[in-house]
Amino acid sequence: xxxxxxxxxxxxxxxxxxxxxxxxxxxxxxxxxxxxxxxxxxxxxxxxxxxxxxxxxxxxxxxxxxxxxxxxxxxxxxxxxxxxxxxxxxxxxxxxxxxxxxxxxxxxxxxxxx
Amino acid sequence: xxxxxxxxxxxxxxxxxxxxxxxxxxxxxxxxxxxxxxxxxxxxxxxxxxxxxxxxxxxxxxxxxxxxxxxxxxxxxxxxxxxxxxxxxxxxxxxxxxxxxxxxxxxxx
Numbered sequence: 001x002x003x004x005x006x007x008x009x010x011x012x013x014x015x016x017x018x019x020x021x022x023x024x025x026x027x028x029x030x031x032x033x034x035x036x037x038x039x040x041x042x043x044x045x046x047x048x049x050x051x052x053x054x055x056x057x058x059x060x061x062x063x064x065x066x067x068x069x070x071x072x073x074x075x076x077x078x079x080x081x082x083x084x085x086x087x088x089x090x091x092x093x094x095x096x097x098x099x100x101x102x103x104x105x106x107x108x109x110x111x112x113x114x
Numbered sequence: 115x116x117x118x119x120x121x122x123x124x125x126x127x128x129x130x131x132x133x134x135x136x137x138x139x140x141x142x143x144x145x146x147x148x149x150x151x152x153x154x155x156x157x158x159x160x161x162x163x164x165x166x167x168x169x170x171x172x173x174x175x176x177x178x179x180x181x182x183x184x185x186x187x188x189x190x191x192x193x194x195x196x197x198x199x200x201x202x203x204x205x206x207x208x209x210x211x212x213x214x215x216x217x218x219x220x221x222x223x
Binding site (some may be wrong): 042044048098099104106 | 201
């Protein structure tokens with residue numbers, strides 16, 4: 001069975017441009033998480049969904065960030081406009097048991113904003 | 115609220131043992147442990163629920179002291195494949211994981 005799929009794997013963009021990151025969770029998993037990892041701040045939870053509904057988005061840094069989950073097999077994280085400080089590795093993870101269960105991480109998207 | 119891990123880094127020879135600690139300033143519902151190799155995604159190791167249970171996974175085990183709000187990860191007879199950064203993730207009862215600062219483990223032959 002395929003694991004969590006993320007695309008693109010690498011993204012380089014200029015400041016001010018819109019960036020869309022994509023995630024396909026493991027089939028059957030009902031929870032999806034978006035994380036950001038940087039050297040300075042470590043691994044931070046941005047938002048998580050249960051059954052396609054956003055449960056907690058308190059980790060979203062500011063209004064430039066938005067996330068959607070239109071169905072059980074697809075989610076997007078959008079940054080508009082992007083800034084150099086958004087440069088990080090963004091991980092998507094899915095779980096069968098919400099935040100209490102084992103989370104399976106995707107390979108991540110390395111975002112560089114110049 | 116971010117849990118504190120210690121040590122920050124450790125270097126071991128193959129076959130030696132290591133202990134990684136995770137301390138929280140808030141009461142914990144559960145503690146999750148993950149390992150991340152360089153350039154890869156974090157991989158789940160185990161979950162410990164409040165109640166002071168201890169779990170094991172081959173030569174990797176962990177304990178959770180609810181009263182002290184601490185968890186420890188024990189790696190015995192370390193192997194080269196154990197190298198990586200270990201993270202504890204703490205659940206304060208809201209089903210969100212707050213990850214610790216990480217412990218970089220290097221195993222040398």
